[in-house]
Amino acid sequence: MKKSLSISDPIALAIFQSGIHSIAEEMGAALRRTAISPNIKERRDYSCAIFDAQRRVIAMGDHMPVHLGSMPMSVKIAAESLPLQPGDMAMLNDPYAGGTHLPDITLVLPVFIEKHSSPFFYVAARAHHADVGGMFAGSMGPAREIYQEGIRIPPVRIMRGGEIDREMLSLILHNVRTPEEREGDLAAQIGACRLGERRLREIVEKYGLDDVSALAEALLSYSDRLMRAELQKLTAGTFHAEDFLDDDGVSDEPLRIAVAITIAPEAGSLTIDFSGSSPQAAGSINAVYAITWSACFYVLRCLLAEDAPATAGLMNSITVLAPEGTIVNARPPAAVAGGNVETSQRIVDVLLRALAQAAPQRIPAASAGTMSNLTIGGIDPRTGQTFTYYETTAGGMGARLGLDGISGIHTHMTNSLNTPVEALEYAYPFRVRSYGYRQGSGGDGQYRGGDGLVREIELLTDSQVTLLSDRRKFPPYGLAGGQPGAGSRALLIESGKDPVELPSKCSVHAAKGARIRIETPGGGGWG
Structure with missing residues (x-):
């Protein structure tokens, strides 16, 4: 029955x-x-x-x-x-x-x-x-x-x-x-x-x-x-913000993401307009419309209580405008691998920066703003088989009113964990030389941004090493007078040679015994 x-x-x-x-x-x-x-x-x-x-x-x-x-x-x-x-x-x-x-x-x-x-x-x-x-x-x-x-x-x-x-x-x-x-x-x-x-x-x-x-x-x-009721609590008006990606890995030119958020509390509606964002790029940091929509969904969902049901109904009153052919709505045959992981994070940063003008007590400073993607591939000498390793590396969370940022945590569009050292060394021909907090990388303020991480991996075989990261030129911003967090950094360290700073987006061949050192950004300070 x-x-x-x-x-x-x-x-x-x-x-x-x-x-x-x-x-x-x-x-x-x-x-x-x-x-x-x-x-x-x-x-x-x-x-x-x-x-x-x-x-x-x-x-x-x-x-x-x-x-x-x-x-x-x-x-x-x-x-x-x-x-x-x-x-x-x-x-x-x-x-x-x-x-x-x-x-x-x-x-x-x-x-x-x-x-x-x-x-x-x-x-x-x-x-x-x-x-x-x-x-x-x-x-x-x-x-x-x-x-x-x-x-x-x-x-x-x-x-x-x-x-x-x-x-x-x-x-x-x-x-x-x-x-x-x-x-x-x-x-x-x-x-x-x-x-x-x-x-x-x-x-x-x-x-x-x-x-x-x-x-x-x-x-x-x-x-x-629930969403309409939340929007009715916000300040009416149009709020503008912008932020930049360092480059696209092909040229050295920064790429702009601009947003105008128009809030109409009486109607319980909101419009997000990305007009003015850079044209789609030659490199792989282009985001398709689905990514831009996803970032908007995430930010607006964060306005609600944790137990609010995450359904399609949340976006009924939301309009997202992203001009075709731009970095936030790329068209074929643009490369997009980094758009999912890097541009999505910057879109969130820009949205929060705009919303901070409408709800200054509720919005945190910028978090790391990059997933610090590291991929390594080669032949595992233990098995003779091909291996491919991929991981994002956590950074610092931005501070917010009343609380310091959390150190060494995945934020915003990523919700993953790290690969434990034991699992990493078991699965791949690596040795982890160091792994810990990047002390002092969080931005100063009344409330301090969380620190990033330092991770150094030794390669036990010749490998192809690839980075997709950001926040070198434009570190995570602070809010309400808080200072920015430290930017990212990556080094290739080979025996008998000076360390080489790697570009944020690159692919290099590294010999057995080389070490890859990743330093992730700290979060911005608040106040």
Whole structure:
């Protein structure tokens, strides 16, 4: 006998919200436990979410903001491009089809209920794969066009009728450096989606499809009301801000991100306009529209209480304008690997800088503002096999009214962990020489910015080393009179030679015994 949940009962809605959120969280836990690569298993560089029949997100795991805000576009395009049948599962990574950058592969599974001919839900799992081919080991280098960044996957079926499409899988695996690891991680994503499908069917079996559909609609409406109510508390007006990326890795010219946020409290609406931002660049720091939308979603979600449901309803009253052909809405064939990790962070910094004018007591100073991406590839002498290592390195959090910033933590668009030293040295031919806080790198102020990190890795084999980072020329800003944090730095240290400072975006070949030292930015001070 099915239980009944009244959509007019706030307790019933809270139960549904918690239940549907727990499914996304359980999907993530299953993906983490069964993945092969340290990047997913240890660093948790993945995200899972649930969507209704109209492809509107109704629940997200507490995973990666840069994944989650953009994932609905991938689900929408996959569902519209492919006539998915029961047992089918879509796969894609194309940044120009709702993706972010090529290493982020998304699987989308339609959930059919009973004998209905169309899906009532979709579940999706996105994970950053440590290599998807291209000219740089790890697929995260300073490329000049997207074709150099790896294999580009439009919406295709990875499963048909409940069976893996071995031909499609073989095509993918023949274009990456670490096929066994990729196959294992894709299998973990498939399992996570299957788990989500099973849990959704259990909820429908328990409460009935009509009640579940009505509650999903009520949850979307509730999110909409929460956001409109929050916007009504803000100061009316148009608030401008700008910040810069150091360069694109090709030329030395800074790239501007400009924003104008117009708040209309009486209407409970907000418009974000990125007009005036730099044209798309020759290097790989271009962001597609899905990334820009994701950064806006993240910042606005941060205005709400932590338990507010993160659904598509949050953006009903929000307009995001990003001119095509700019660094915040690039068009093919622009390279985009760094747009996902670096430009997304700067977009957040600019949005917060503008909002600080409307809500000065609520907005923190700038955090590190770079994911300090490091990829290393080569042949592991222990196995004779190719390896690819990818990791983002944490920095300092910006201070805010009443609190110092936290040191050595991933902030804003990344929500990952570090790879523990033991796991790092076990999985790769590395030796970690030092790892600790970068003392004094946080900005001064009444409340001090958090310190960045110092990490030094010795290479135990000849390797290709690639950096995608930022915040060299333009350090994280302080607010309310606080001082900026220290900028980033990276060194190549070889025996018998003076240390060489590496550009923020580069790829070099380093010999066995060389050390790579990463120094990440501190957060800005407040007051």
